[in-house]
Amino acid sequence: MATTPPNAPDAPEALPTQPSVPYERNTRLSSILPPLIFGTATFNHQYNSDPFALDTVGLVSSALTHGIRAFDTSPYYGPAESLLGAALATPFVRTTFPRSSYFLLTKVGRIAAAEFDYSPEWVRASVTRSLQRLNTDYLDVVYCHDVEFVSAAEVLGAVKELRRIRDAEHSVRYVGISGYPLDVLGDLAELILRETGEPLDAVMSYANFTLQNETLAGPCGIGRLRAAGVDVVPNASPLGMGLLRREGVPVGALGDFHPASRELRGAVRAASGFCDRHGERLEVIALRHALESWLEAGAAVGSRGDPASGVPWVRESNEQVGGTKLGVSVIGVSRAPELEKTMLVWRSILDGLEGGRETAIKAGRWSRAYEWSWNRKRAVQILKEGVQEVLGDWVDYTWASPPPGFVNQKGVNAGADETVRAGKDKPKATVEEVDAPWLTPAASPEPTEGGDEVRDEKSIPLR
Structure with missing residues (x-):
């Protein structure tokens, strides 16, 4: 794909500057965060042999x-x-999409596969480095990354430091945590509320609302997080870290990192065969189910931010799709065809929401798009139930995170944290590059094949 977007109007005056998101210090994240977030974990060598070769x-x-x-x-x-x-x-983005028109969400604390540093010194250094890398004066959301790998006291300390930066320096706007085990996320959300009197703005969960595991939608998931005052709970990794694919889990340069057992993988293969027999691909059903169902299932901890329209140069407001909160999801792609097809799926999902018929007609789209979307939703629901019958006892199963015997190797790799504590709250250049980091499961995107080409059969179909 060329580095200029498709269907760009030729005349500069046809590219009006996009509007800013209304924000003040007391603005709730749930009133402005968009319900679809582009995850950039694909911009990494775990899923692509050379991320610098991607047309990012x-x-x-x-x-x-x-x-x-x-x-x-x-x-x-x-x-x-x-x-x-x-x-x-x-220049194109700076001219057309000012910084105030989009959100940047990043993380602190995880340095490498087995190295974590949640100290206030490292938190400050990491925020400073992210600001520099992202060419911005502020970060909209900063998560403590994969919180289950460190102690509750360390997480509490990191959250307090991020809030200090928020209040004193204004370079962070919202603070959250991310991780996998729902019991840990719930424990920490409750602890932070109890110890500080202030709830978390966001808790990002991954692989907990999928075809295989929907526990995030239940009382141990958003029920508990909502009771702890958490404002927004984004759902990431709708394919379960790549488990829910016809080709099986992705195996990149670092080998097979997926924690799913041989038995679980076998059950997923059987479920994939079930989808094949009904003319569908497992990953298509998994993606559509997660994105579409989470809009409603995650609405209580969702947002009223404007959704992506899925149509080039067409802005759509939350009011145009019903005006209610929508569950927030994180997607990830590596190549233009994947993005374009994902946006077609997203557009079809929006067509099925309240007001979808009227929105389609006003936008000049097919007047029966709403009806088509609802029929597709029913078909996906039927196949979802069939997949879960095949999975049997593996439905709502979760794997251990961290794995048994995990030991934090902080300070072993390059003495990076000592470098920060010794001086100026700014890491050395050695901290800029981490040796072969594993892709974090949090915000894990749909995995893709390495190299420059991906066969159409492995892409998301146009539906």
């Missing part, structure tokens, strides 16, 4: 023109922050 500038530009207004990243995702920052710094 074109992907980010195209995402913006299709209405996406939020990008999730992390220092742990290899070069992702730098690549995203460079894409957002192009």
Whole structure:
């Protein structure tokens, strides 16, 4: 894909500057965060042999023109922050999409596969580095990354430091945590509320609202987080870290990292065969189910931010799709066709929401798009139930995180944290590059094949 977005009007005056998101210090995140977030974990060598060879500038530009207004990243995702920052710094983006028109979400605390540092010194250094990499004066949301790998006291300390930065320096606007085990996320949300008197703005969960595992929607998930005052709960990794694919879990340069057992993988293969027999692909049903169902299931901890329209250069407001809160999801792509097809799926999902018929007609789309979307939703629901019958006892199963025997190797790799504590709250250049980091499960995107080409059969169909 070229580094200029598709269907861009030729005349400069045809590219009006996009409006800013209304924000004041007391604005709740749930009133402005978009319900679809572009995850940049794909801008990493775990899913792509050479992330620098990806057209990240074109992907980010195209995402913006299709209405996406939020990008999730992390220092742990290899070069992702730098690549995203460079894409957002192009003249086209700076002219057409001012910083105030989109959200940047990043993380602190995870340095490498087995190295974590939640100290206030490292939190400050990490925020400073993210600001520099992303070419911005502020970060909309900063999560403590994969909180189950450190102690509750460390998480509490990191949250307090992020809030200090928020209040004193204003370079952070909202503070949250991310991780996998729902009991840990619930414990920490309750602890932080109890100890500080202030709830978390966001808790990002991954692989907990999928075809295989829907526990995030239940009392141990958003029920408990909502009771702890958490404002927004984004759902990431709708394919369960790549488990819910016809081809099986992704195996990149670092080998097979997925924690699913041989038995669970076998059950998923059987479920994939079930989908094949009904003319569908497992990953298509998984993606559509997660995105579509979470809009409603996650609404209590969702947002009224404007959704991406899915149509180039067409802005859509929350009011146009019903005006209610919508559950927030994180997607990830590596190449232009994946993005374009994902946005077609997203557009079809929006057509099925309240007001979808009227919105379609006003936008000049097919007047029966609403009806088609609802029929597709029913078909996906039927196949979802069939998949879960095949999965049997593996439905709502969760794997251990961290794995048994995990030991935090902080300070072993390069003495990076000592470097920060010794001086100026700014890491050395050695901290800029982490040796072969594993892709974090949090915000894990739909995995893709390495190399420059992906066969159509492995892409998301146009539906």
